[in-house]
Amino acid sequence: MPNVTVATRKGGTATWKTEDIDALRGRLRGTLCLPGEPGYDTARTIWNAMIDRRPAAIVRAAGAADVIQTVNLAREQDLVLAVRGGGHNIAGNAVCQDGLMLDLTMMKSVRVDPVNRIAWAEPGVTLGEFDKETQAFALATPVGINSTTGIAGLTLGGGFGWLSRKYGLTIDNLLAADVVTADGKLRHCSEEENEDLFWAIRGGGGNFGVVTSFEYRLHPVGPEVLSGLIVHPFANAKELLEGYRRVVADAPPELTIWAVLRKAPPLPFLPAEVHGTPILVFALCYAGDMEKGKKAAAPIRALGKPIADVVGPHPFVGWQTAFDPLLTPGARNYWKSHDFVELSDGFLELLRGAIGNLPTPECEIFIGHLSAAVNDVPVEATAYPHRNINFVMNVHTRWSDRKQDETCIGWARNLFDKAAAYATGGVYVNFMPEDETQRVEKGAYGPNFERLTKLKAKYDPDNLFRMNQNVRPRK
C-alpha cells in the first residue's frame, strides 16, 4: 500500500506508512477509508453539491473510543480535521481537502426513556430517525423542518422548527452532552458539570469538541398534529403578507406559521396549470390540542382565496418530512440569511419584487417564525444569542448546472444586501455559507462572542476544531 499524505494545519503534510495505517485500523472499532475504498465517497458526499472535497483519510467512527483516537491523532500530528454529523451544513465544513475527516454517520443509536421524558442520541442520527423513536411514545423535542438534517450540527448551532415557539430551541431542551475535547478527554457537561462547556456547545457549533452523545428533554406531541400548507397565487401577495404579519402577531405559542415564496412545484394537490407559477405558501403547525388548533389556525386560513388548503390532522413524523422533496441532497446550494424583529412594509415590498426574478424554479425564500418560548431565555444563558427576534429569512438559492453559479449566488447576495436595511444584523450560525466568516463575531454571536473566545482558549487553545464558523481562541 502506498504512503498516505495528510495535510497539516500549518500548511505542511504528515506521512502515514503502511504500518501506521494498519496500526490505526487495529485501534478503531469503526473503519478507516482511504480514497477509492468502499465507504469513502459515501462519507465525503454531503447535502450541498457545491462542496466536492477529497480528504486524505476518513475515520468512520463506531463510538466515542474512535472519536478519542481520531482527535488524539489529529492533535499529535497537527492534522487538518473536519467533523461530519448529518452532512447538511450549507458551508460544507464537514469535509476537508487532503486532511483527516471524522465521519460520525455510523453512530446512530437513540434511546428513549418515556417515563422521565428523556432521549439520548448519538451524533450520526438524523432528525427523522430521532422523531421516529420519540414519536413511538408520542413525545418530541424541537428540531428542524427537514428530516434528513443531522441532529448534531443542528443542535450545536441552536436548532429550531415547528415546536420551538412552544418549547424553545433544540438547545433549550438539551440536558447534557458527552464531548471529546481537543486534549482527547471525554467530558460530560450539563448545568451541573462542566457548565461553561455546556454553555458553549449550546450555539457555539463544533468549536469546542466532538459531541458523542446528546441528552434531550421530551414533550408530549402528537402522534397527530394540526398541520399543512395553504397555497396562494402570488398576485395577492401584498394583502396576504400584510395579513400574515397581523395573524402571527397574535398567534399563541403552539401555533407556528412559516411563509415560503417560490414557484409552484408539481405537488399532487396543485392543479397542473399552477405548476411553475409564483406562489406564496403558508406552512403551519399547531403543537397542541387539535380543536384548539383549528380555532387558532382559522385567521390564517381565512386570508384571501387559496389555490389549495391542505391543513388538517397529520402524523407529526409525516409533517416533519413535508419539505423533504424540495430539499433533497445533490443540488448546488447557496444561502443568505438575516434575522428580523418585524416584517416592515419596505421589507415585504422587497420580498414581493424578488420573486419576479428567481434565477431557477427551485429557488425560494423562507420566512421562519420564531419568538414566544425561544425569546423567554436570556441572551447570556446559552451561546446562541438571538433571543429578541421574531423572524428569520433564509434565501435558498438552488440549481444544478455549475454554469449558473455566478447568477444564482449573485441573486442571493443582491437580495440579502437590500434586505439588510430592515434586519437586525444578526444571523443564525447554521444558515451561514462558507464565505461569511466575517459575520461570526458580530452577526452570529454578538454579546456572547468574547466569552466564547475565552472558552475556546480553555478547551481548544490550538484551534484544532477550526473547520466550522470558527471562534478563534483568545485569553
Ligand SMILES: Cc1cc2nc3c(=O)[nH]c(=O)nc-3n(C[C@H](O)[C@H](O)[C@H](O)COP(=O)(O)OP(=O)(O)OC[C@H]3O[C@@H](n4cnc5c(N)ncnc54)[C@H](O)[C@@H]3O)c2cc1C
Ligand atoms: C435542507 C435543510 C434544512 C434545514 N432546516 C433547518 C431548520 O429547520 N432548523 C434549523 O435550526 N436548522 C436547519 N438547517 C440547518 C442545519 O441546522 C445545519 O445545516 C446543521 O449544521 C446541520 O447539521 P448536520 O449534522 O447535518 O451537518 P454537518 O455538516 O455534518 O455538521 C455541521 C458542522 O457541525 C459540526 N459538527 C457536526 N457534528 C458534530 C459533533 N458531533 N461534534 C462536534 N461538531 C460537530 C462540524 O463543525 C460540522 O462542520 C437546515 C439545513 C438544511 C440543509
